[in-house]
Amino acid sequence: MSLFIIVALPFFGALLPGLMNPAGRSATAGVTFTVTLSAFIGLLTNLPAIIAGEVVTARIDWMPLLGLNFTLMLDGLGFFFAMLILGIGLLIIAYARQYLSREDNMGEFLTYLLLFQGAMVGIVLSDNILLLLIFWELTSLSSFLLIGYWKHLPEGRQGARMALTVTGMGGLAMIGGMLILGNIVGSYDLSVILQNRELIQADPLYLPALILILLGCFTKSAQFPFHFWLPHAMAAPTPVSAYLHSATMVKAGIFLMARMWPVLSGTPEWFVIVTTAGLITMVLGAVIAVFKHDLKALLAFSTVSHLGLITMLLGTGTAFGAMAAVFHILNHATFKAALFMSAGIVDHEAHTRDIRRLGGLRKLMPVTFAIVTLAALSMAGIPFLNGFLSKEMMLEEATHTVLFDLPLLVPVLATIGSLFSAAYCFRLISHTFLGPVRDDYPSKPHDPNAAMWLPPALLIIPVIVIGVAPFLVEPFVRLVTYSVLGGAAEMPYAHLKIWHGFGPALYMSMIAVVGGLLVLALFRPALTLWDATPRPEAKTIFEALIAAVVDLARMLTLPLHNGAFSRYAAIATIWIVGAGYFAWRTGTASLADYPNQTTDPVLISGWAMLVAATLGMVFLHRNRFLSLILMGIVGLMVSVGFVFLSAPDLAMTQFTVEAVTIILMLLALNFLPERTPVESTVLRRMRDTVVAIAGGLAAFGMAYYFMLRDPVAPTISDFHLANSYKGGGGTNVVNVILVDFRGFDTFGEIIVLSIAALLIYALTEALLGGPIRARLLNRKPQRPQAGGVHPMMMVVLTRGMMPVALMVGFYIFLAGHNEPGGGFIAGLIVSIAVVMQYMASGFAWASDRLRYPYHGVIGAGVLVAGLTGIGSWFVSKPFLTSDFTYVRIPPFNEFELATAALFDVGVFLSVVGAVMLSLESFSRLARRKDSPESDYAMDIDPSRHDPEPQSAQEGV
């Protein structure tokens, strides 16, 4: 099966559990299981190629310019991890079906689980480090969702946040490291990077890259000093702990270290950092684990310790160490997942995970006891179980490792780690299962049904089989080790076998087991001693750190961001002007390319009116109605300016838009206070004036400078002028640009306009649907109402004008391709014609005569425009390719038919619909006032108490 499908299956499959939820919990789990099983089988189909030593790849260039390609690669190492992820995933899904209770949303849980699974498979199969980073972050996010799955538990939420913070920060560091690495090699493809060991290690940036990447690995794999998040993540449901925190996610860091092993390892820096971190983590985790009373916390720290062990093995940088690491990853995944699931079973049955409240479960839960005993003994390193074999190899490797010139340091610490490791395993067995049966369990425990204990039991099979007959997995371990080494080191000669003869490793193992039993025997005094020792609490430190960061952020943000819009606006203006000034001071100014053109008296008078109206708006802005009229003047002057400066299309657009804008603002002003009160201090007004003048001067300077100079790059306008008629079949270049050259932009713009109109409609609906409706109904008009609401003269005139206005609109639309005009302007003119009917004859009259709702008009417009664009697909041209032809119907002149005109119809319809829907929505707020047949019982209408007789509803 293609690698793409294997990675995609969990992601697409994640859609299914949610859909299947109503069908019941078993169906949901069944579907999820099938998805994972398909991916697993797909993976296995690649096994023959892997065994033959091939590397299976699949590639799509995604963003080649960024070096980001969707490249997947499956070699021995990737196969090994993918098999663990999918195989254990299958068991976890089956187990989760039993574990989750009725109250838990199974679909949600399994969706997260599949997302996580997909991301994990993505990490191990990526051949591009940028792609790997994306999947890496996806695992952080999906594990956040999984850890916090029980949203009602504060520990769950805190644990999820902590995990996300730590792994997220690590991921961020890793992005930096990976980018450096890609930069050194000149490619982001892993297969290329892995070939360049010498180049990378000789680069001065090797150390920063190494540290950043290791930060990512250490946080993910909970290595000291980032080990603290893992135990807190145990608030998650047990299937999550078993899956993420034993077999998969925490192994992602290990995976990456193994993946990068050929290029990063072997240097003193790698050796010191990785081996030290691994050793400390191993010993620390093991010691803490012994004294944990919560089963899952004990297992969590034991996981931390084992991850440390694997990290240390990778750190040694020898081929034998890598082989031992691979073998231990396999073994640890089997026994630890089984242990976690068993801990979940105990919790599920006894309703507690506290070891102090358990004991004697051997008789009550014999099956679980058997599973836990075998898995724990394997973890303790007892012969004939798989944990023993890899632990022996680890100890063997430790005897050859010299850190900081102290030959005994590593062996002694490794032995101590193993000793405590054995101790917590023994404690787990004896304190939970041995001893007398108690009668104070929170719930009477007994073995669960087979569906629940079968998943962990299945994992015990490899524990025993590998332990007894390691030669069975040896070819596979060698295969994986071979791809870890990647040619950077010779394959080790060692073989996996139970009996290596008497040697230091065996003695160290014996010491560890005997010492472990001793610690168990002396557990009570040891615990007292442990409780009396003061220890730094990682959680408190973490929280203090977070609090400090939050305080710092608040200190920086609050002065800038205090909820006052005017402050943001002022800061933004000052900043922009300042940046512009800086650019001006540091840049080079050229001499003017053109002289200032002579000024026309018409222009001067227009300028004077514009400036007067603008200043009037500033000084009289407290009178809102007056300032609105002044704004109309400004708009008019701008349109006149457009006429004067060779832009007839713009003038028409500006003019019509001005009309609808003013109508809209008037409608709104109807509900707003008439005056703006004096609120700001003189000082503040002075400050605003200074800011405003600075901004104005800057805009003036920029415009003046630019107008007298040629642009730095040649314009593309000549192309449009030259091709407008030849290619677009129209002589009005502006319109041809809109509907043809840049048709796709226009398409986007009408969609934006339509969305704005629909948004206004939705807001109106929300207002009218809530308590505000009553307020609007009870509203008293601010001004005295005119006697006749619908004056006769106006009604008669507008109705007469309607056909004329429509004809003008039609003409402007048709002329648009060759003369000034087009869909935008025609749409605005027709809208104004319709609005006049509303104003003259009243809302009710007009809407009674409305045949199509404006939403429909908008939709039709966008649809027509879109379908016109799609039409060009049928002649195998790209979206919105236009075509035109000339037709002559005998009595008329020859005229042009262009598909662009059809597109313009779409523009026209959307503009009409959008403008009308906006205005209609505003007037609907006011409409209630005048409609006597309101369906509201409390309709108190001030205008009905008017002494004047109410005019007829239609106004005529």
Add this chain to the structure above:
Amino acid sequence: MEFLIASAIGVLTAAGIYLLLRLRTFPVILGISLLTYAVNVFLFTTGRVVIGAPPVLRDDIDFYTDPLPQALVLTAIVISFGMTAVVVMIGLGAFLGSDDDHVDDQVTPSNDGEKEGAK
């Protein structure tokens, strides 16, 4: 002529910014509208200021003004209507909902010295 147009842009910008810094929704909306004019005119003039040469092709003429900024500004004008309408609607909804048309968040006291603003 360029000086006149540039100064008009400057005046529109300054007035727009001043109104933008007011404390009530209506003047702020007026300020945004003035800024829109300024920006549109500025964009328009990037094609140079030309009198009497509209970009409508004629057989005997071969000098036209730059059509591209015009096409850009045309859609900008229409979109700015949509934007103004949405902002007005939001402001109106806020006023009707709380009987208050301040643009600033009145719940957290600002240290601007504006707290005693008349309601």
